Amino acid sequence: xxxxxxxxxxxxxxxxxxxxxxxxxxxxxxxxxxxxxxxxxxxxxxxxxxxxxxxxxxxxxxxxxxxxxxxxxxxxxxxxxxxxxxxxxxxxxxxxxxxxxxxxxxxxxxxxxxxxxxxxxxxxxxxxxxxxxxxxxxxxxxxxxxxxxxxxxxxxxxxxx
Amino acid sequence: xxxxxxxxxxxxxxxxxxxxxxxxxxxxxxxxxxxxxxxxxxxxxxxxxxxxxxxxxxxxxxxxxxxxxxxxxxxxxxxxxxxxxxxxxxxxxxxxxxxxxxxxxxxxxxxxxxxxxxxxxxxxxxxxxxxxxxxxxxxxxxxxxxxxxxxxxxxxxxxxxxxxxxxxxxxxxxxxxxxxxxxxxxxxxxxxxxxxxxxxxxxxxxxxxxxxxxxxxxxxxxxxxxxxxxxxxxxxxxxxxxxxxxxxxxxxxxxxxxxxxxxxxxxxxxxxxxxxxxxxxxxxxxxxxxxxxxxxxxxxxxxxxxxxxxxxxxxxxxxxxxxxxxxxxxxxxxxxxxxxxxxxxxxxxxxxxxxxxxxxxxxxxxxxxxxxxxxxxxxxxxxxxxxxxxxxxxxxxxxxxxxxxxxxxxxxxxxxxxxxxxxxxxxxxxxxxxxxxxxxxxxxxxxxxxxxxxxxxxxxxxxxxxxxxxxxxxxxxxxxxxxxxxxxxxxxxxxxxxxxxxxxxxxxxxxxxxxxxxxxxxxxxxxxxxxxxxxxxxxxxxxxxxxxxxxxxxxxxxxxxxxxxxxxxxxxxxxxxxxxxxxxxxxxxxxxxxxxxxxxxxxxxxxxxxxxxxxxxxxxxxxxxxxxxxxxxxxx
Ligand SMILES: Cc1cc2nc3c(=O)[nH]c(=O)nc-3n(C[C@H](O)[C@H](O)[C@H](O)COP(=O)(O)O)c2cc1C
Ligand code: FES
Numbered sequence: 001x002x003x004x005x006x007x008x009x010x011x012x013x014x015x016x017x018x019x020x021x022x023x024x025x026x027x028x029x030x031x032x033x034x035x036x037x038x039x040x041x042x043x044x045x046x047x048x049x050x051x052x053x054x055x056x057x058x059x060x061x062x063x064x065x066x067x068x069x070x071x072x073x074x075x076x077x078x079x080x081x082x083x084x085x086x087x088x089x090x091x092x093x094x095x096x097x098x099x100x101x102x103x104x105x106x107x108x109x110x111x112x113x114x115x116x117x118x119x120x121x122x123x124x125x126x127x128x129x130x131x132x133x134x135x136x137x138x139x140x141x142x143x144x145x146x147x148x149x150x151x152x153x154x155x156x157x158x159x160x161x
Numbered sequence: 162x163x164x165x166x167x168x169x170x171x172x173x174x175x176x177x178x179x180x181x182x183x184x185x186x187x188x189x190x191x192x193x194x195x196x197x198x199x200x201x202x203x204x205x206x207x208x209x210x211x212x213x214x215x216x217x218x219x220x221x222x223x224x225x226x227x228x229x230x231x232x233x234x235x236x237x238x239x240x241x242x243x244x245x246x247x248x249x250x251x252x253x254x255x256x257x258x259x260x261x262x263x264x265x266x267x268x269x270x271x272x273x274x275x276x277x278x279x280x281x282x283x284x285x286x287x288x289x290x291x292x293x294x295x296x297x298x299x300x301x302x303x304x305x306x307x308x309x310x311x312x313x314x315x316x317x318x319x320x321x322x323x324x325x326x327x328x329x330x331x332x333x334x335x336x337x338x339x340x341x342x343x344x345x346x347x348x349x350x351x352x353x354x355x356x357x358x359x360x361x362x363x364x365x366x367x368x369x370x371x372x373x374x375x376x377x378x379x380x381x382x383x384x385x386x387x388x389x390x391x392x393x394x395x396x397x398x399x400x401x402x403x404x405x406x407x408x409x410x411x412x413x414x415x416x417x418x419x420x421x422x423x424x425x426x427x428x429x430x431x432x433x434x435x436x437x438x439x440x441x442x443x444x445x446x447x448x449x450x451x452x453x454x455x456x457x458x459x460x461x462x463x464x465x466x467x468x469x470x471x472x473x474x475x476x477x478x479x480x481x482x483x484x485x486x487x488x489x490x491x492x493x494x495x496x497x498x499x500x501x502x503x504x505x506x507x508x509x510x511x512x513x514x515x516x517x518x519x520x521x522x523x524x525x526x527x528x529x530x531x532x533x534x535x536x537x538x539x540x541x542x543x544x545x546x547x548x549x550x551x552x553x554x555x556x557x558x559x560x561x562x563x564x565x566x567x568x569x570x571x572x573x574x575x576x577x578x579x580x581x582x583x584x585x586x587x588x589x590x591x592x593x594x595x596x597x598x599x600x601x602x603x604x605x606x607x608x609x610x611x612x613x614x615x616x617x618x619x620x621x622x623x624x625x626x627x628x629x630x631x632x633x634x635x636x637x638x639x640x641x642x643x644x645x646x647x648x649x650x651x652x653x654x655x656x657x658x659x660x661x662x663x664x665x666x667x668x669x670x671x672x673x674x675x676x677x678x679x680x681x682x683x684x685x686x687x688x689x690x691x692x693x694x695x696x697x698x699x700x701x702x703x704x705x706x707x708x709x710x711x712x713x714x715x716x717x718x719x720x721x722x723x724x725x726x727x728x729x730x731x732x733x734x735x736x737x738x739x740x741x742x743x744x745x746x747x748x749x750x751x752x753x754x755x756x757x758x759x760x761x762x763x764x765x766x767x768x769x770x771x772x773x774x775x776x777x778x779x780x781x782x783x784x785x786x787x788x789x790x791x792x793x794x795x796x797x
Contacts, residue, residue, distance in 0.1 A: 023476065024475065026477035027457075027474065028458065061479060065479040065480060066462050066480070067460070067461035068419055068460040083381070085380075085382030085538075085539070085610070086381075086382040086538035086612055088382075088626050089623070090539070094763055094764050101761070102741060121420065122379075123380075123381035123383070123420070125193055125420070126197045127382050127538040127612075128194055128230055128536070128537070128544035128546070130539075139196065141194075141197040144768060145763070145768060146765075149741075
């Protein structure tokens with residue numbers, strides 16, 4: 001997905017009028033831009049810099065500090081594997097390994113067909129039901145490598161073998 | 162009559178109607194954990210069945226009652242009978258409960274956790290006698306799982322906002338005195354007396370002061386704050402009103418992690434309700450006290466739980482901590498006096514004001530007053546959110562409430578305090594859970610994460626796990642933390658991969674001291690704790706890794722290999738199909754074999770091999786282990 005310049009302008013302008021140009025709203029505005037586009041398009045950051053007077057350099061400085069922000073378009077489905085303590089001791093590293101193998105990518109990457117994003121997350125607060133994986137925000141509790149493989153299949157639009 | 166007075170009346174009425182309802186009422190625990198366990202499907206099924214049967218009934222979404230391992234949880238109100246609580250309900254059980262109990266006379270005791278209200282039902286005891294609840298003292302959690310968190314009337318009908326009204330009566334100083342007398346200490350980790358912080362802030366002259374609620378809950382493996390906000394958001398907001406009133410803050414922020422969407426949603430809803438009831442804005446309830454509240458979403462940085470980093474983040478900057486003093490209470494957000502309190506600390510305030518400091522100090526130990534919530538997780542039978550009086554022994558928590566470890570497993574230790582805490586070995590479980598004892602053990606109270614570890618947990622791996630977490634989350638500002646955590650992690654990785662040297666343990670110990678003493682903020686200062694405690698209590702396990710190149714828990718992948726016992730293998734090809742790297746060779750009905758050069762030690766084959774054969778074994782050095790590893794109950 002590429003984002004046109006007009007789209008960028010419109011979104012940034014609207015968010016700024018909603019939140020205000022004040023520095024303290026920078027992170028909130030960035031979060032909303034990402035919510036809209038799935039990532040922070042370079043154009044949007046440039047726009048934001050022009051409209052707020054905060055330099056693009058400075059904005060990237062803030063954005064890169066926080067794990068939440070992404071700078072490339074995300075895949076179609078986002079798989080997050082919890083790497084919190086409770087999930088770790090219940091074998092979440094196995095799940096991550098299984099996913100890496102199945103998808104052929106490392107955490108933080110997107111599959112070549114653009115279908116999946118693989119991410120780690122440090123605890124989503126469902127520790128009592130560890131290990132936990134989320135797909136597009138839906139929480140799947142007490143996962144096993146077997147079920148992971150199924151989940152991937154369900155979301156690849158391919159039939160079970 | 163003010164909007165609030167009116168709401169109190171409506172609330173009392175609504176609640177009474179619910180209690181005396183002639184038609185059935187179903188309460189479903191639908192906090193994030195409940196949803197993960199299938200609560201939404203349960204609610205759908207419930208609504209469909211009600212429609213199908215033409216029943217007059219209500220379904221109410223409540224928060225989390227606590228026993229997450231028994232979720233989804235359903236509480237059933239039937240006219241004339243005590244309310245009954247059921248665990249592990251699924252769509253099928255819903256139908257059965259509707260048929261047999263709601264329409265019939267069988268209360269299905271086999272699925273019941275207990276009675277929630279007074280009365281008698283054969284075969285179902287009081288929930289307070291359930292092993293998970295017996296040792297608990299639920300004050301902070303008293304409404305969790307029982308009220309609709311999005312209905313402010315439910316909060317008002319259950320002593321909601323009474324503490325704040327009491328504070329207004331007592332005045333700013335009187336409120337401060339009450340908090341001082343309670344001896345309340347911060348629940349976010351360090352346990353600093355709340356009143357001392359307030360005193361400093363109150364003494365600092367400034368026309369603008371801020372209050373911040375720290376809902377960043379960065380400890381990976383803890384969920385107390387999430388659960389409380391999702392289940393009873395007003396209790397935290399009421400605490401904010403009380404604190405702001407007493408310190409003289411006109412504006413407040415809630416800094417909540419973005420990973421908690423439901424909690425954020427509940428906070429927004431609750432804040433709107435407060436506005437409508439005149440509990441926010443100017444001249445609240447005619448008291449002359451004015452207060453505004455904003456929500457700030459965290460952006461995924463653990464260090465932002467540290468108070469000075471959190472302030473930087475709210476100001477829209479990189480979340481880097483700064484040296485203290487000056488303390489935020491003197492110079493914080495935009496250099497104005499700022500009080501930062503943890504979610505649970507704030508929730509305590511409402512109760513302290515409502516019931517009095519004298520009531521509060523009746524619970525807890527000499528130096529640690531009150532109760533504390535803990536997120537019980539890891540290798541333990543009953544997981545969930547619990548609340549206990551401070552000073553209770555770890556043993557009572559792990560064995561009575563948590564039900565101990567799984568069959569055939571041995572408890573190895575308990576991790577408290579997350580990445581800042583440490584591992585307490587199983588033979589020290591008599592330790593009372595209070596600030597001083599936990600610190601003396603080398604761990605710390607932390608915010609309430611408590612993770613049980615069994616003999617399938619490798620302590621070198623645990624140390625490595627936490628260090629890789631803190632190393633990745635180090636903001637990089639100060640060298641001891643930035644470089645020290647990396648150097649320590651490298652040694653741990655070496656040991657875990659069987660390349661450890663004889664002096665590595667000493668090196669680790671020395672580095673740990675340096676990082677602890679020289680780091681700028683709490684992140685670096687406490688990052689060595691998981692290493693120091695494992696070295697101290699589980700040194701032998703490190704030595705095994707270093708000298709014998711073996712991992713007794715069969716966790717460290719480089720030290721473990723997987724094999725197939727040809728005599729046990731039936732040749733079912735289950736593992737052949739499951740192996741993600743096609744490392745298993747074999748045809749149907751012939752024993753399979755693992756190609757060691759391809760194997761990535763992921764353990765999938767071990768999980769896949771049918772229990773009847775259990776043909777796969779692991780070896781590490783001279784150790785071997787056969788077993789069907791359990792990986793949670795699978796829900797096929
Ligand atoms: C690295 C680091 C992370 C922290 N994370 C949290 C957190 O997630 N929640 C919290 O309440 N306090 C956290 N703290 C402690 C806060 O700095 C602060 O002490 C606390 O919020 C004060 O509130 P309290 O007195 O009510 O506990 C953290 C501290 C450090 C050093
Ligand atoms: S550790 Fe995985 S959800 Fe908390």
